[in-house]
Amino acid sequence: MIIGGAEDKLRKRRVLKEFVAAAGGPEARIAVLPTASSLGDEIVEVYDALFRAEGAAEVVAVRPENRDEAHDADLVEELGKATGVFMTGGNQLKLSAIICGTPVGDAILAAHQRGAVVGGTSAGASIQSSHMIAMGVGGSTPKQRMTQMAAGLGLLQGVIIDQHFEQRNRYGRLLMLVAQSPQLLGIGVDEDTAAVVTEDVLSVIGRGAVTILDPSRITTNAFDAGRAAPLLASGVVLHVLPSGTRFDLTTRTLLTPDPRVDPLEAKELAEAGRDLSQMARDIAAADASPGALRRRLRRKRRPPEDVEYGEYAEHDRQDGADA
Template sequence: MQTPKGTLIALGGGDDDGLISLIRSEICSINSNIEVITTATLEPMESGQAYKEAFEELGCNSVRFMHIDEDNEADKPENLERIAQAEVIFFTGGNQLRLKEFLAGTQLHHLMQTRYHEEEITIAGTSAGAAAMSNRMIYEGYGYYSLMKGEVKTTDGLSFIQNVFIDTHFTERGRFGRLAHAVSKRPQFIGIGLGEETGIIIKGGQHVEVFGNGVVTIMDSSHVRYSNLEEVEEGEPIAVENLIMHLLVEGHEYCIPDRVFRKLSQKKRKTASNT
């Protein structure tokens, strides 16, 4: 599969000033076209205007927001033209199922995917906007019940990246169980749990670097020796042997294809911060 030329940036939720500053300082210039997609939220005008003002406070002078829902069709010519010219596409938080319902499979969505693979565009998102980036996303599974067979639900995402589960508000909302369950059912997937105010930069669809002050949890079930998922009934607890977990903080990276954790050298960290 061809390596995408675009960059993905995903934040685990919470205060996103750090994400906005990162995009402005390291990704785009003051003249870059930034499109904020507010589909996930039920307060699109308030959310869109808040992000527009936040980017403008940092000097960006070409920021617009776009809401797509049952009353606002995705494939309007104006929307297609704006996304064709965007250099940064930013998905807000809210309910990630709305992104699937109103955006997935549209011409606008296909245009975003094509540009991500063929051009040096940045696609960023926080909370729901981060969780929807992969080809599958988690949307249910809470607390103790997330370790019961059948309690964790997944569905199609926006497919900018393949075979990754991105879970947000990870430590704050106790989502360890549901991510472990999800990857145990699909060993070809890597699980990435993002704490609030902490995120990842994915370059080339392969290399995951951390930003922010918190911890990113990586789960890998490719070496599981045993699980009872095929044996137990719905609602019964699951057992999994040899699930691998890594904890990453800023200054570390994870290579998805090789499933390798490593610390960034000082030289590489400096180079990365100047890109």
């Protein structure tokens, strides 16, 4: 679960609620990794309180602060028992420098492998991909050297993840990275929003959107553009995915949404459908002179056409009153 940072902690907690549920709800045993953060134990206390409030059975801190501590057998054991692993925000280069390639890092990969949910916010989101964005500046236009890349934890192969995507205007830096590495798929996650990856399907939950940059067919000058020059990036396919949408990471296409129809609306639609079928039968039976149709429509309480246009008309009138 890849969270774009600044997930809501005080109101609906949509994203964190989902994390606890995925970790097993009342059976959840969550290990919190605050290594990216420069904050003290308060950050652990916050997530401890949040996860318990959402019904988790147990929350433990796993906080290596250097590579030696990331070899600690006790920490590895804690991760071995976890049904969920949560990595906080902070500095992803600090996090990767301390845990990648250590027993703690391996234990997170193993937990993911055996089906535990691994989630993270901000820095804890970026580290999940095989290739990790590290530092950089904001701006919409991709420019040479506007950001850098390091190796990530590798829970998700072949992608690069950016976060605070809308709020910090990060189109440019993610475009620069995929222009230089067009075998990667760029994933930008807005704040208080999560990309939940199960098998090879990415689902979106939360307040914002997940932006996908697919550079498979890119034409670029990224290999020889000058320092800090705007880059050519032509033919990138862009997908902006709000909450409720699902995306196939293998075929790189939007998946058809599960049909979710309001039951009342479904009833009205069925009724309108029956009316239209009757009218079609009437026409086929030649009982369909203009006069007959008019009389037929007058008899009906709410003919289907009027329902539809009526709604639009009302909507327009409200808009007019607003302006």
